[in-house]
Amino acid sequence: MRGKFISLEGMDGAGKSSHIDTIISTLEHREIEVVSTREPGGTGLGEKLRELLLHEPMHAETETLLMFAARREHIALVIEPALERGAWVVSDRFTDASFAYQCGGRGVDTHKMGILEQWVQQALQPDLTLLFDVPVEVSVQRLAAARSPDKFERESHEFFSKIRHAYLARAEAFPNRFRLLDGNRALDLVRADVVEIMSTFAE
Secondary structure, eight states: OOOOEEEEEOOTTSOGGGGHHHHHHHHHTTTOOEEEEESSOSSHHHHHHHHHHHHSOOOHHHHHHHHHHHHHHHIIIIIHHHHHTTOEEEEEOOHHHHIIIIIIITOOOHHHHHHHHHHHHTTOOOSEEEEEEOOHHHHHHHHHTSSSOOTTTTSOHHHHHHHHHHHHHHHHHOTTTEEEEEOSSOHHHHHHHHHHHHHHHTO
């Protein structure tokens, strides 16, 4: 049987990465093979492109094209082979992040993004997307206390507000795929919700 594809989404500082281990352990407890990966990245080439994308200034459409170049490699070398052998893929970000960051944040045309999405992914979409949502103020506060920020994490309050709006719009447009989690709570409460969602999804 083909595996399932799960993506984690949210603004920088929303706390999504804190729950990857919980998701993996929940699935592995059910004897499911899990492949954990991330975007941009996931492959040798993708990780090199990640460094450029996170640290080099560039035109918004150049940024978008590089994101999808990394994604094409990611799908071909990691995601599709894993799904075909029956493994479940858990990816820290996928194309919803491009719609949020490049379309919402940078203002890239959504029609152009849709063309790239169709070309690079064909029919591939996550089976489940966990969207970790926090107020912009919380995201900014968490980032201020974190490690040295990348170019996205240094962006303005307005930029993050646009990203959050774009993410919530995606969740509203695809309610069967998205599960919205309030990330502005104690970590153990969010974790409990993650475990419940994953346990139900894996039944």
